[in-house]
Amino acid sequence: MDENAFWLLIEECGPPTPDPEGEELAAALEARLAKGPVSAVVGFAERLAELLYRLDRREYGEDLSGDAFLYVRAAVIVAGRREYEAVLADPRRFAPFAADQVWAESLIYVPDRAYEGLTGREWSRDTRYSFESYSNTAGWERG
Template sequence: MTWADFWALIATLDGEATLESCQRLAEVLSRRSVPDIIGFAERHAEALYRLDQEKFGTLPVVDLTARDGRPFPQSSDVFLYTRCAVVAAGQAVWESVFFDVDKFAPYTSSECDGEWLLYVPDKAYELATGREWNRLTRYSFESYSNKDGWPDLPA
């Protein structure tokens, strides 16, 4: 799947990874070939992997503070869901955050949660084949897996 195809499919989310929009995307994707579903999963994992960088992951959650008033850090799960929200917002947003970290910050809000986007490839595969998919992708989308993005993390 080309990046253009991937972003065209992401555009069906209308900027947000809600349960409804992700179900709709999974249904659209399930009508494509299994190689396209796999290709979507690969592009999605790579898009998340590229966002897996210290400059994004160390940003605090914008609308939460700790009891003592300090900024509230993103957990690994929150960071993953935030990256999904950035991808769901579309190609222009995804590309812009690499040039301006401040454009990533609003997606750390507790109001922004892109978790549903994680399940789209698996749901599409299941709809298309009637089977569950134990997938592996070239890139890991898990937080802190991009060693180049987190150069100070121990190996």
């Protein structure tokens, strides 16, 4: 799944009313991806991990716990492509997500749940990029 397809899926599955923590979005994504094919689930997981990895930088998460930082980064993705790109361009735009403690934990588990719904099996996935907090070592170097 390329980046444009990922963001289109986020847009199409987003609810018509505000959903900052992504609960409705996650449910819609899971339902859509659970229809298959497995390659779509894998592609979504890869792209989600990469986008979270890009936000895994010192200027965003220095004062956050690992879990909080992960779930706040997920909330930036829930906010959509325009906001995600704005945060990448200006790290100060990340601060309101962290200050308001906007956590979109449910987005993280969408690929796992969709895979299980599609195949009936639990998925122990590995992605090219780790979405775990502080895994982007280059983003945490002191410069």
